[in-house]
Amino acid sequence: MASNKTKHWYDYLWIWTIIYFALGFFNILFAWLGMIDFILPLIFAIAGGDKLFCNRFCGRGQLFWVLGKNCKCSRSKPAPRWISSKWFRYGFLAFFMTMFGTMVFQTYLVFAGTNTLRKVIKLFWTFKVPWKWAYNGSVFPDWVAQFGFGFYSLMLTSTLIGLIVMALYKERTWCSFCPMGTMTQGICKIKERCGKS
Amino acid sequence: MKKAANDIKRCVACGVCVLQCPREAIDIYKGCHAVVDVMKCVGCGICERACPTGSIKVAEVQDGIK
Numbered sequence: 001m002a003s004n005k006t007k008h009w010y011d012y013l014w015i016w017t018i019i020y021f022a023l024g025f026f027n028i029l030f031a032w033l034g035m036i037d038f039i040l041p042l043i044f045a046i047a048g049g050d051k052l053f054c055n056r057f058c059g060r061g062q063l064f065w066v067l068g069k070n071c072k073c074s075r076s077k078p079a080p081r082w083i084s085s086k087w088f089r090y091g092f093l094a095f096f097m098t099m100f101g102t103m104v105f106q107t108y109l110v111f112a113g114t115n116t117l118r119k120v121i122k123l124f125w126t127f128k129v130p131w132k133w134a135y136n137g138s139v140f141p142d143w144v145a146q147f148g149f150g151f152y153s154l155m156l157t158s159t160l161i162g163l164i165v166m167a168l169y170k171e172r173t174w175c176s177f178c179p180m181g182t183m184t185q186g187i188c189k190i191k192e193r194c195g196k197s
Numbered sequence: 198m199k200k201a202a203n204d205i206k207r208c209v210a211c212g213v214c215v216l217q218c219p220r221e222a223i224d225i226y227k228g229c230h231a232v233v234d235v236m237k238c239v240g241c242g243i244c245e246r247a248c249p250t251g252s253i254k255v256a257e258v259q260d261g262i263k
Contacts, residue, residue, distance in 0.1 A: 096251075181210075181211060182209075185210050
């Protein structure tokens with residue numbers, strides 16, 4: 001299936017996702033690299049008016065495909081329709097952005113000196129997992145590491161949600177409610193509508 | 198003849214169908230939704246099996262849009 005197509009370097013970006021989580025395991029400052037996955041899709045959408053990131057460069061989506069399809073870790077059953085409904089997609093985006101905002105605020109509190117650096121990863125916005133081996137001080141101030149812990153939590157949580165829906169439903173079910181995907185599609189639709197009028 | 202048809206209201210433009218289509222018959226239109234080239238589509242259904250939202254389906258259609 002589709003194996004006659006030539007493989008490009010960007011077809012292997014799923015390896016980047018694994019490297020990212022491995023690096024963050026050893027040093028939390030590497031979590032900042034995840035900002036690439038946040039900024040690039042927006043640049044593609046705002047400047048190019050397309051979802052080239054989702055379509056071609058998303059390592060996470062590729063990882064779900066590799067694990068789900070190639071490694072047969074997915075049931076490949078259709079997901080419930082509400083998962084890809086507009087209210088759920090935009091609701092999840094709003095929830096995700098609120099959590100992102102909370103995380104930035106936590107970083108600010110460490111920056112302002114109100115809170116001290118907490119070397120924990122918060123999974124599913126609830127469960128605290130000690131992660132103290134990943135940071136032993138650096139040339140950067142503490143808030144840089146705090147952002148790392150917060151951002152890594154966000155990345156790991158979303159990947160875990162993606163893996164769960166991958167196993168239960170279609171391989172890339174995550175893509176149907178991925179906050180970045182919803183946001184970039186929204187931008188593209190606005191751009192397309194503006195282009196017409 | 199049966200062809201792939203996309204429900205553009207449900208499509209999230211993730212591009213899985215584009216990657217899987219053996220005939221390169223699908224494109225993502227300006228990041229909004231997938232568009233099927235009915236001239237190229239042979240109705241194999243690979244895109245339907247890959248689609249995470251169930252928006253693309255093989256059906257009796259004319260223009261590739263349901």
